[in-house]
Amino acid sequence: MLKLESCVIDNDGFRLAADWALAPGRLVAVIGPSGGGKTTLLEAVAGFVPLAEGRITWQGRDISAAAPDARPVAMLFQDGNLFPHLSVAQNAGLGLGPSLAHAGEAAVAEALARVGLDGFGGRKPAALSGGQRARVALARVLLQRRALLLLDEPFAALGPALRAEMLDMVAELARETGASLLMVSHDPGDAQRIADEVVVVSDGVAHAPRETGPLFADPPANLRAYLG
Numbered sequence: 001m002l003k004l005e006s007c008v009i010d011n012d013g014f015r016l017a018a019d020w021a022l023a024p025g026r027l028v029a030v031i032g033p034s035g036g037g038k039t040t041l042l043e044a045v046a047g048f049v050p051l052a053e054g055r056i057t058w059q060g061r062d063i064s065a066a067a068p069d070a071r072p073v074a075m076l077f078q079d080g081n082l083f084p085h086l087s088v089a090q091n092a093g094l095g096l097g098p099s100l101a102h103a104g105e106a107a108v109a110e111a112l113a114r115v116g117l118d119g120f121g122g123r124k125p126a127a128l129s130g131g132q133r134a135r136v137a138l139a140r141v142l143l144q145r146r147a148l149l150l151l152d153e154p155f156a157a158l159g160p161a162l163r164a165e166m167l168d169m170v171a172e173l174a175r176e177t178g179a180s181l182l183m184v185s186h187d188p189g190d191a192q193r194i195a196d197e198v199v200v201v202s203d204g205v206a207h208a209p210r211e212t213g214p215l216f217a218d219p220p221a222n223l224r225a226y227l228g
């Protein structure tokens with residue numbers, strides 16, 4: 001279980017409070033107004049932004065001071081973070097880390113097939129569509145085999161049908177592996193499509209997760225303001 005215990009996150013002067021836990025295997029959407037601190041929240045969990053107060057624990061262990069690669073997290077950004085000079089297979093294989101990379105050919109092929117990119121391993125990212133690039137990034141996350149997936153508007157640039165397909169794939173992969181998910185999205189429909197719970201980030205607070213259905217059925221004032 002991930003716990004944010006009386007946390008005050010300090011992103012170079014921007015402060016965000018959080019005090020809640022994320023139950024194992026839950027899919028959680030992070031929504032709220034632009035500039036509210038959604039990315040800051042994910043970056044603090046990933047270890048890129050420090051805490052001014054409180055601590056973050058994973059399975060009871062304090063990870064507040066741990067380096068990003070020593071945390072149980074895999075992070076997927078909007079641009080997918082692909083290296084243009086590396087092939088699809090090499091980009092995905094980065095998820096295995098240096099120690100496993102030499103033994104990973106079969107695992108990479110399997111992950112690429114899993115995201116619908118069988119036979120694309122030798123291509124460069126420039127020779128892929130936007131949706132295919134998103135799949136490569138997802139394959140890399142899959143290969144990292146981390147217990148906590150952090151997605152920051154990963155499919156914002158995709159059209160509605162493709163985006164729905166990718167969301168469903170993320171949800172399926174998380175359920176299969178038992179991973180927990182924190183996913184930033186600007187579209188409440190994304191949250192309603194796959195999230196068990198929703199964290200609303202507004203007014204300097206990342207509010208405790210609430211069940212998606214009841215939350216949208218009777219939105220609190222901060223969510224109503226965001227939804228318009």
Ligand SMILES: Nc1ncnc2c1ncn2[C@@H]1O[C@H](COP(=O)(O)OP(=O)(O)OP(=O)(O)O)[C@@H](O)[C@H]1O
Nearest residue numbers: 011012013014032033034035036037038039040041
């Ligand atoms: N490196 C930084 N230094 C100082 N302030 C920052 C830095 N990065 C972000 N901020 C500020 O922190 C606040 C929260 O930004 P953040 O990107 O977390 O919001 P967000 O909710 O993800 O926004 P959006 O939906 O627009 O992506 C903003 O006011 C932003 O200007």
